[in-house]
Structure formats: C-alpha cells, structure tokens
Amino acid sequence: MALPLTDTQVRDCRDRIRAVAEAQFARRGLAATSLRSIAAELGWAPASLYRYFRNKDELLAATRAAALNRFSDRIEAAYAQPGDLWERSRALGDAYVDFAFEQPAAYQLIFALEQADGDKTPALRAAEERSHRTLTGYIEDMVAAGLLEGDPELLGHVYWSAIHGLIVLQMAGKLKPSLPFDTIRHEITRLLTRGALNRLGRAGHID
Amino acid sequence: MALPLTDTQVRDCRDRIRAVAEAQFARRGLAATSLRSIAAELGWAPASLYRYFRNKDELLAATRAAALNRFSDRIEAAYAQPGDLWERSRALGDAYVDFAFEQPAAYQLIFALEQADGDKTPALRAAEERSHRTLTGYIEDMVAAGLLEGDPELLGHVYWSAIHGLIVLQMAGKLKPSLPFDTIRHEITRLLTRGALNRLGRAGHID
DNA sequence: TTGCTTACCGAACAGTGTTTAGTATGCAAG
DNA sequence: CTTGCATACTAAACACTGTTCGGTAAGCAA
Numbered sequence A, B: 001m002a003l004p005l006t007d008t009q010v011r012d013c014r015d016r017i018r019a020v021a022e023a024q025f026a027r028r029g030l031a032a033t034s035l036r037s038i039a040a041e042l043g044w045a046p047a048s049l050y051r052y053f054r055n056k057d058e059l060l061a062a063t064r065a066a067a068l069n070r071f072s073d074r075i076e077a078a079y080a081q082p083g084d085l086w087e088r089s090r091a092l093g094d095a096y097v098d099f100a101f102e103q104p105a106a107y108q109l110i111f112a113l114e115q116a117d118g119d120k121t122p123a124l125r126a127a128e129e130r131s132h133r134t135l136t137g138y139i140e141d142m143v144a145a146g147l148l149e150g151d152p153e154l155l156g157h158v159y160w161s162a163i164h165g166l167i168v169l170q171m172a173g174k175l176k177p178s179l180p181f182d183t184i185r186h187e188i189t190r191l192l193t194r195g196a197l198n199r200l201g202r203a204g205h206i207d
Numbered sequence C: 001t002t003g004c005t006t007a008c009c010g011a012a013c014a015g016t017g018t019t020t021a022g023t024a025t026g027c028a029a030g
Numbered sequence D: 001c002t003t004g005c006a007t008a009c010t011a012a013a014c015a016c017t018g019t020t021c022g023g024t025a026a027g028c029a030a
Helices: A007-028 A035-042 A046-051 A056-080 A085-102 A104-110 A122-144 A152-171 A183-194 B007-028 B035-042 B046-051 B056-079 B085-102 B104-110 B122-144 B152-171 B183-194
Strands: none
Touching: A007 A035, A007 A056, A007 A104, A035 A046, A035 A056, A056 A085, A056 A104, A056 B122, A085 A104, A085 B122, A085 B152, A104 B152, A122 A152, A122 B056, A122 B085, A152 B085, A152 B104, A152 B152, B007 B035, B007 B056, B007 B104, B035 B046, B035 B056, B056 B085, B056 B104, B085 B104, B122 B152
C-alpha cells in the first residue's frame, strides 16, 4: 500500500467514503455524523479521509451531488419514456414523488432539510401553530367567500409553499435577472387575488 | 448580585441574550455563532448563559420563536386592517413579502434555511444546474405545447416550489391525516396535467 | 458578625474538524 | 539482494466547540 493509487481506485475510494457518509446521515442524522464516526466504520483513522476530501464540507457536498444526480436520473428516465405529453407528465410526477418517499434521507439531503424535531421548545411549537393558523385561516376566509374552491388545508399548503418557494429563490438570486424586483410581489398578489389555484384542493382521482 | 432575580428581570435577561444571538446569527451566520462568542459580546462567561437557557438548542429555539412571532404580528396586523377581502388580501401578501425582504436573516431563521453558499463544489453546482434544467425544461415543453401559458422560468419556480412544499409537509406529517396517502400524488398529477397554474407567469401589473 | 441563598465565573471534560510529523509499505534503481 | 524513495496511512497534537462542576463573592436576614 505504498504505490500511487490509480484514478479509478481513488474514485472508488471516494465513493466508498461517500456511501458510508450518506448511510450515517440517514441513520444518525446529519449533525450526529462526524468524520471520526465515518472513519471508524471504514476502519480508518480520521485523518485518512483528508487524502480524498479537502474537508467535511466537501464530503457533504459530494454526497449531496451524488443524491441529486440519482434524483435527476430517475426524473429524466421517466420523462424520456415513450408516450404523449400527458403520459410523460404523469411519469415524471410519479418519479419525483416516488424518489422523495422511497429515499427520504436522500431527498432531505438534497434540499438541506433538518430532520431535527426534538429540539422544539413549547414556545416554538406554539409560535409555529399560531403562524400556521393565521395563514390557513386566511385561506379559509377565501374559500368561505367563494373566491377559492377546494379543501382549505391542502389549498393552503400549496399556496404558501409556492409563495415561500418564490421568496427563497428570489433571495438566493435564482430568479432570472430580467425580472424586475417587484415582479415577485405582483405575482404573489395575483396568486392571492385571482384565485389561480382555485382548481386545486378538491380531492379526487384524475380520469 | 446575590439576591434572586425577579421573573421580569429573568425575562429581560433572556431577551437580551436572545437579541445578541439573533444579531450574531444574522451577522456571522448560524454555524459561526458559538455560545462563547455570544457570552463575549455580553461581557459574560460562557457558563453563565446556562442560568437562562438549558442549552444552545433551547436558545436557538427561543430566537426562532421570537422571530416567528414578529412575523405573525405583521401578518395579522395587515390582515386585520379595514377594507374588503381583496384589499386585506393584498395587505397580507405585502406584509409577508415585506417581512421576508426587510428581515431576511429572521426569515431564514424561521424556515431554517442555510445561507451557506461557499461550500458548493463544482460537482454539486453542476448537479444542481442539471436538475434545474431538467425540471425547467419540462415546463418549457408544456408551454411550447400550449398547455401552459406564461414565462417558463417563473412558472417553473412556482410549480416546483408548490410540489416540493407538499412533499415536505407530507413527510413532516403536517398534512391532515384524513387525506389518504396517495392524495398528494393525485394533486401533483393534476397540477402537472390540468394547467391549473396557467394563469401565472405572465409578467405584468395587476389592475 | 454570622450564615445563607444566589448570580456568576474559572477551569476542566469530552468531542469536534483539522494539521503535522512520522511510520511502514512495496515498487524501482543500483 | 540491497538501497532509496514515493506514498497510503496513522498517531498525536491543536484549536475550537458545548457542557459541567466546584468555587467565589455579593447582598439580605438573623
């Protein structure tokens, strides 16, 4: 073990480390996974990992990238299947949801979701419920007034998820620069006042 | 300083600590903020914080709860203003967006968003761009086929934000239990095939 | 003055990511 | 076969983290 590793050997080694890391992320959670625990599972010394990754963040980024590429593989394969656009749409949606629920740890890793739930204080829980009640109550008012149709709970989730997503993307500078700064507010206002989502929320199978 | 503090003094102390913590979260980021740095800014010893918070997680939860309550205050105040439902809708939407962009650190704290961006490997960035291209390309196909109308970029963001939000909520067990397990997939399929969002994405002011 | 409760602190402990000096391995050269 | 050498890997340390514990000093009651 003193001659230089080939490129493929290095890549295999990186993949092995990455796999152990992702397994521990899924099993113990991200915060409880240390370089020492990963090295221990490999039967290595902690410092040895630094031959393959510059630091812990780079290892984390590598596992994220691998999970994200698995996700893209599934989506693209589903969308590439034969059929008309409706069928391919359905296959793509199914692939998206299937991946999320078959590999929840990978999905959480991709989107950097914390699975911590035990560190919620009663005060925090109360604040969350209050916020949820406020936003959901608004949707209920809209439904009661006949301005939106469907199940208020589900409708509210779609609603606020979309708005939240727009804000996050705007903050991250991911929206295309040609959009003026206020466009997001206009879009949100239209969401809120036009009932564009009013076909959603009615539970029922598609035909 | 040896006689017991009154309840209000204790609360003031907790608030002072919390304020310093939130300021450091906003300034240096969440990961770079330690109990030692917070104590140092207060001129205290690190151990002293444990008289007011059981541990770091509880301090974090307190700051989260405080920020979330400030958020709810703004939303509720806007929605409680006089006017018809349209006007109150608009006020609520404005309040939501204004808070998010006036206090981005608080918004990120509330929704546990990591502001880390420098730890992105080229490989991870490539994987993200690939995934983004795949999902956006699908929307573009829909628009090209005349099944959706509007700006594909913005439309895609709303689209995937909503779906992502539904999955996260389903994973967290936040969707109401009466909804059968497959309802989320049906809703997503309807999103994908019904063009329910087809009124969105056309840039332009509301009248 | 004595005693006691109490806010606060200094110092330590275990654990983390990371660096550095060093060991031992196995091929290549003499 | 011996020597040299590049190299995969390690042991030990460093600086830092959250957290705990014994101790100190301050102010009130007796």
